[in-house]
Amino acid sequence: MTERMQDFERRTRQAFEESVASLDGETRSRLAHARELALAEARRGYRPALSTWIPVGAAAAAAVVAIALWSGGETRPDSTESTLAVLEEFDIVTAGDDLDMLDEDPGFYAWATDEMSDGVG
Amino acid sequence: MDQERALERFLAGVEKRAFRIAELSLRDHDEAQDVVQDAMIKLARNYAGHPEEQWRPLFYRILRNRITDYQRRRRVRQGVIAWWPGTTTDHGPPDPVESAPDPSGTPEERLEGEQLLERIGRALADLSSRQREAFMLRNFEGLDVAQTAIAMGCSEGSVKTHYFRAVQALQQLFGEWQP
Numbered sequence: 001m002t003e004r005m006q007d008f009e010r011r012t013r014q015a016f017e018e019s020v021a022s023l024d025g026e027t028r029s030r031l032a033h034a035r036e037l038a039l040a041e042a043r044r045g046y047r048p049a050l051s052t053w054i055p056v057g058a059a060a061a062a063a064v065v066a067i068a069l070w071s072g073g074e075t076r077p078d079s080t081e082s083t084l085a086v087l088e089e090f091d092i093v094t095a096g097d098d099l100d101m102l103d104e105d106p107g108f109y110a111w112a113t114d115e116m117s118d119g120v121g
Numbered sequence: 122m123d124q125e126r127a128l129e130r131f132l133a134g135v136e137k138r139a140f141r142i143a144e145l146s147l148r149d150h151d152e153a154q155d156v157v158q159d160a161m162i163k164l165a166r167n168y169a170g171h172p173e174e175q176w177r178p179l180f181y182r183i184l185r186n187r188i189t190d191y192q193r194r195r196r197v198r199q200g201v202i203a204w205w206p207g208t209t210t211d212h213g214p215p216d217p218v219e220s221a222p223d224p225s226g227t228p229e230e231r232l233e234g235e236q237l238l239e240r241i242g243r244a245l246a247d248l249s250s251r252q253r254e255a256f257m258l259r260n261f262e263g264l265d266v267a268q269t270a271i272a273m274g275c276s277e278g279s280v281k282t283h284y285f286r287a288v289q290a291l292q293q294l295f296g297e298w299q300p
Contacts, residue, residue, distance in 0.1 A: 004292070005288050005289075005292060008288065008291070008292050008295065009260050009288065012241055012260060012261075012291070013260050013261060015237040015238055015241060016141060016238070016241070016260075016261045018238075019141050019238045020137045020138050020141050023137050023140070023141070027140065027150070027154065028137065030154055030158075031136040031137060031140060031154070031157065031158075032133075032136075034136070034154070034157060034158035034161050034162070035129070035132045035133060035136055035161060037158065037161075037162055038128075038132060038158075038161035038162045038164065038165035038166075039125065039128065039129055039132070039165060041162050041165040041166045042125060042128055042165035042166070042169040043125065044166075045165070045166060045169055045170065
């Protein structure tokens with residue numbers, strides 16, 4: 001990086017900082033309101049209401065019943081392993097937060113998978 | 122409660138800068154406010170429980186994707202408007218409230234700052250989207266290479282390449298505009 005480039009970076013950064021500092025009152029107020037909305041959303045996440053847990057509990061109970069019916073009540077040597085596998089899948093499905101990242105940029109995950117494959121090979 | 126206060130501090134510290142970045146990308150004041158609001162809400166809803174040091178790259182990643190969505194929608198909308206007979210892309214006369222002067226700073230200072238930012242915005246518009254993102258995240262927002270890579274969803278090597286090319290291209294464009 002040459003001195004001229006560094007000077008260019010500094011000047012453009014300064015112009016940006018000045019534009020941030022001179023933001024008008026109406027825009028600042030709207031951004032503060034947006035922040036309040038976001039914090040209210042976070043509060044809902046920190047203290048989940050009982051109503052949010054009822055469907056989750058019902059789904060968990062249904063999954064346990066489904067697993068029991070699917071295994072037919074028989075004791076097979078691999079039944080524990082199978083049950084664990086199903087529970088793991090169920091856990092993945094209910095862990096919506098992490099999967100939500102996939103919405104953001106599927107291309108990135110394709111790239112990451114390729115990189116990992118290259119590393120293994 | 123500590124986490125909530127930390128999130129509030131984070132959002133208060135990032136919102137104005139994020140707005141300017143969105144505005145430079147979209148070249149539209151209202152759309153920039155909308156995408157920043159969307160990004161803040163999404164971060165709070167989905168990632169408030171994540172470690173604090175992850176918030177910045179995650180927030181800018183969400184913001185970047187929202188900006189891309191808006192640009193995509195705008196292209197579709199403009200395509201439809203251009204196709205529909207008797208319509209125009211003109212938005213009508215300017216809103217007198219929106220075009221009213223900003224009360225901060227002297228008129229000369231505001232004009233100088235606005236002109237420079239306008240020039241930066243025009244120059245950024247000539248870059249590829251990846252170069253523009255790399256330049257704004259690294260130079261304006263101060264993210265390091267690793268954080269920028271997370272925000273852009275690419276490798277650190279790509280960030281370095283895009284950033285270097287962006288600075289070169291901008292320097293050239295700015296050089297041409299020097300009085």
